[in-house]
Amino acid sequence: MCMHRLAVLAALLLAACSADSDTPQSPAAEAQPATQNPSPSNGLQPAEITLSKDPNGLDLIDVRGLAKADSPAGHRYELGKWLFFDPRLSASGSMSCSTCHLPDKAWTDGEKLSKKDDGSTNKRHTPTLVNVGYCDKLYWDGRAASLEANVVAAWKGQMSADPLKIGSALAAIPTYKDKFQKAFQFDPNEENIGKALASFVRMIKGENAAYDRYLAGDANAMTQDQKAGHDLFMGKAGCAVCHTPPRMTNLGFHNTGIGMDKSEPDMGRGAHLKDPKWNGFFKTPSLRDVAKTAPYFHDGSAATLEEAVRLMAAGGRDNPTKSPELLDRKLNDGEVKAIVAFLGALTSEVSFTPPTLPQ
Numbered sequence: 001m002c003m004h005r006l007a008v009l010a011a012l013l014l015a016a017c018s019a020d021s022d023t024p025q026s027p028a029a030e031a032q033p034a035t036q037n038p039s040p041s042n043g044l045q046p047a048e049i050t051l052s053k054d055p056n057g058l059d060l061i062d063v064r065g066l067a068k069a070d071s072p073a074g075h076r077y078e079l080g081k082w083l084f085f086d087p088r089l090s091a092s093g094s095m096s097c098s099t100c101h102l103p104d105k106a107w108t109d110g111e112k113l114s115k116k117d118d119g120s121t122n123k124r125h126t127p128t129l130v131n132v133g134y135c136d137k138l139y140w141d142g143r144a145a146s147l148e149a150n151v152v153a154a155w156k157g158q159m160s161a162d163p164l165k166i167g168s169a170l171a172a173i174p175t176y177k178d179k180f181q182k183a184f185q186f187d188p189n190e191e192n193i194g195k196a197l198a199s200f201v202r203m204i205k206g207e208n209a210a211y212d213r214y215l216a217g218d219a220n221a222m223t224q225d226q227k228a229g230h231d232l233f234m235g236k237a238g239c240a241v242c243h244t245p246p247r248m249t250n251l252g253f254h255n256t257g258i259g260m261d262k263s264e265p266d267m268g269r270g271a272h273l274k275d276p277k278w279n280g281f282f283k284t285p286s287l288r289d290v291a292k293t294a295p296y297f298h299d300g301s302a303a304t305l306e307e308a309v310r311l312m313a314a315g316g317r318d319n320p321t322k323s324p325e326l327l328d329r330k331l332n333d334g335e336v337k338a339i340v341a342f343l344g345a346l347t348s349e350v351s352f353t354p355p356t357l358p359q
């Protein structure tokens with residue numbers, strides 16, 4: 001029922017967003033593919049976005065149900081799941097991807113800033129992996145151009161991995177060797193380890209939330225508070241311009257001013273592109289599962305969801321390149337709390353069981 005209304009609203013909000021020519025927009029935000037229900041009145045498209053292309057040709061095939069299926073897709077997904085949880089992928093032998101991306105915390109780690117395998121501290125907060133398969137630019141500053149590039153960089157950078165050494169170690173474990181052969185007809189190496197990890201990570205999605213049931217027509221799926229928060233989020237509070245449904249991100253980069261009041265601010269996308277126009281710009285995080293991913297922001301500076309919402313609704317922090325869509329929405333306490341309640345309706349109802357690793 002309200003699917004259509006939402007789609008139109010999202011289209012309007014997007015239009016408002018792209019009409020602003022002063023703000024640098026990422027190509028990702030501009031080039032959203034057209035899909036369902038174009039609004040007949042204004043010809044604009046709703047904000048549906050699709051999974052990034054899997055170089056194995058597995059795009060848009062949901063392989064999660066196929067764990068036992070004897071197909072390359074099923075084997076790559078299953079292999080990626082093992083690798084993601086396997087500490088033998090790190091130099092020390094004690095850190096896996098899941099050390100920082102824990103399924104119970106919607107694939108974050110609860111730390112403000114986490115420590116890498118070599119003991120040094122990360123400069124940015126661990127983001128969720130929910131919906132990263134929809135991103136064509138990865139990391140807070142968008143510096144990785146594909147999920148495959150991102151996971152290989154994460155593997156080497158976070159876990160001090162020597163791919164050659166770890167590839168041979170995995171090849172010496174018969175169950176792994178057999179799985180690599182089934183998935184890639186090849187022994188483990190940097191490239192296929194990256195592909196397998198990406199196949200797994202691409203399937204981490206925000207779904208089956210109360211909000212999805214509400215969108216599907218179950219008016220009782222959200223509480224009164226959550227519905228009030230939903231209406232504020234989509235309307236008066238101006239959140240959906242950037243946190244666009246249904247993924248709750250426009251995949252774009254914006255300057256909300258977080259951390260810009262520090263003496264040496266992290267310039268985010270500006271530092272990556274070496275272009276001051278983008279200083280303080282970071283990727284809009286998907287708000288799917290956000291109730292489980294405290295603390296918040298690229299520097300982990302907000303301890304609670306309420307604190308993060310309050311700051312956003314007040315227009316972020318002022319600085320010379322702040323995105324103009326962020327305004328002080330003058331919300332009262334009840335309105336802020338209603339938005340927090342709505343964000344709780346974005347929690348996926350999926351259960352995930354970590355794999356038993358080959359020995």
Ligand code: HEC
Binds near residue numbers: 116151
């Ligand atoms: C020590 C903690 C740590 C470990 C281990 C780790 N990551 Fe991350 N991960 C991070 C941090 C911090 C970032 C954000 C870095 C940035 O944006 O500059 C990140 C970002 C990412 C992103 C990008 C998300 C986005 O929204 O763009 C992906 C994907 C990812 N990691 C996957 C992995 C995989 C796969 C592994 C294992 C090979 C892994 N990570 C291991 C801390 C970790």
Ligand code: HEC
Binds near residue numbers: 254
């Ligand atoms: C101009 C685009 C824009 C608007 C409008 C906007 N946000 Fe955001 N939001 C962002 C960006 C970009 C970040 C990441 C900021 C950072 O960490 O530097 C963010 C971060 C957040 C976070 C933290 C998420 C996390 O995983 O760390 C929450 C919660 C949030 N926003 C809620 C809201 C709410 C609620 C509104 C409306 C009142 C809103 N935002 C309006 C762009 C926007």
